Amino acid sequence: MVGIAEKEVAALQKRYRDDIHARLKQAMESYDTPFFDLLRYHLGWLEADGSPSAAETGKGLRPVLCLTACELAGGDWRSALPAAAGLELIHNFSLVHDDIQDQDDTRWGRATLWKVHGKSAAIAAGNAMRVIADRTVLALTESGVAPAMVADAEAQFIQRYLEMIEGQYLDMSFEQAEQVTVDQYLDMIGKKTGALIESAMYLGALVGTGDRDVAHGFGSCGRRLGLAFQIRDDYLGIWGDPAATGKPVGSDIRRKKKSLPIVHLFQQATSAERTSLDAAYAKDEIEGGDVQKVLAMLDAHDAPAYVQRSAESHAEAAVRDLDSLNLPADAKRKLEAMAEFFVTRSK
């Protein structure tokens, strides 16, 4: 089953990839002062020395979901390309700033933008990326989308990425918090990860049908897919295969991320375990023996199974969200494959 879902998603990615890339190039075309080369570096189009590059950068999931939603809803996916490109740009805006906030040195096997050009320049470049993202979504008018519908699309897009910004803040502030409840955690990842995937599917379906109710159905599905995606991410952040994820075992434990496994553990811990946990989390970074202790406690409380079940239940709810839309069987199958891929992927 895993293999089939992966193949189906890979086929979707391949189907849209070149057109997404071309639309991104078009979005950046008119920005030709040296400042904008910083954005091109981040996007993998230029090397740090300004020479051309074709680096691999990200899975492009948001644009693929946008175009898929457009097509499954019965529209011409090409008309949603400005929205797809805008989503990829806003995602990259957040990555540029996230890398500064998290002090990450590398992304996609390359030095992060701030590592090459400094934090101040990278803040500005991220800000510019966000402006171009907005403008690219507004270019939906060029696909023949009615102005009022474009205004609706842009308003939804803005609302969702404001949630994303707040979600990133909450994620960071949770690292300092003593205790985080599952509800707080779900609210945070709904904002940090769910909101933009919601926007991707909402925009695709809106452009595809011009029907706000259908778009809301797809958006709701996207939000839940986002939860499933993030929870699987949390799973991989602790139990992922280092060879696939590129991160050491227990990576999220070391960084004191309040990911779902840890939130679950803090809630389930016995008072003896809690004392030991509090001691570990009082340190600036969790290392060596403490990582092993936390891993053992997670196992004792069946955290891997709990977390995986949680991801799957959100993926199932996502698929159910579309029941009322009476999609063709083929469309439904594609969505199910996407949902399955989200919770079975190994990187």
Add this chain to the structure above:
Amino acid sequence: MVGIAEKEVAALQKRYRDDIHARLKQAMESYDTPFFDLLRYHLGWLEADGSPSAAETGKGLRPVLCLTACELAGGDWRSALPAAAGLELIHNFSLVHDDIQDQDDTRWGRATLWKVHGKSAAIAAGNAMRVIADRTVLALTESGVAPAMVADAEAQFIQRYLEMIEGQYLDMSFEQAEQVTVDQYLDMIGKKTGALIESAMYLGALVGTGDRDVAHGFGSCGRRLGLAFQIRDDYLGIWGDPAATGKPVGSDIRRKKKSLPIVHLFQQATSAERTSLDAAYAKDEIEGGDVQKVLAMLDAHDAPAYVQRSAESHAEAAVRDLDSLNLPADAKRKLEAMAEFFVTRSK
């Protein structure tokens, strides 16, 4: 004369102040999760501990110019309040990020946002401020402005603040540059400072008249006023009275800012002076005796008079930009007072 211009501008500030403040409060109203208290701290509405505050924060020049332009163009200034509030918010977005980029500890006599909440949180708060700024400008529809005109206003607003973002980047990159020409300098401040003041007057006039040509005339005037404002700022950054500016003598020299006096000096320097300048600017920070040397060279090349004349010529050109619009004498006088204040202010 100085006194009259200052009084006239103070009267305008007083006339609009309460309404601008009320519109800002309204713009922030629906953002009630704890994250948005960071924005309220920056705006001077909350103390760091969350208790209410009424701190003095900034001159509010951009909203005042927006409302003034609206009124002088013959419109009802109240209808431009969403634009005025949006301008103040976007200005504050840039201040929040600038303070991080420039590592400034205090602003308006208070700890900067990043100093209180950390850089990562302040980046996110700035990003959120920008979103609220956009939305506030879009609320012009509530003033009865036609949707197509609001779209035009928002497009111009976005274009100008993208320039502002690039200008901030250029300003920082000039600090590392060996030589900057006057043209490069003017391009940079046109973007960093001119663009948003252009937007302020464009939006005010557009809302006031619904006439894009009139708006462009006011916008062009604003751009030049912005140049005049920034050049006067450069003057004060070196020769301002520390008691008025709150900065030490030669402050911009110490920080190696490529402000107009320095750009002028590098262009005029004899080869002996240039050697001495290069030695001073090769250091991380310029201190003590080197500051005095640079100050002496600036005097030898009449830099104070050159810089002040430059500011005044841009202010005069700004006023001339409006000649073709045949404004009433009273309107013209108000603008002249504003222009004069920009180049004579002592802080």
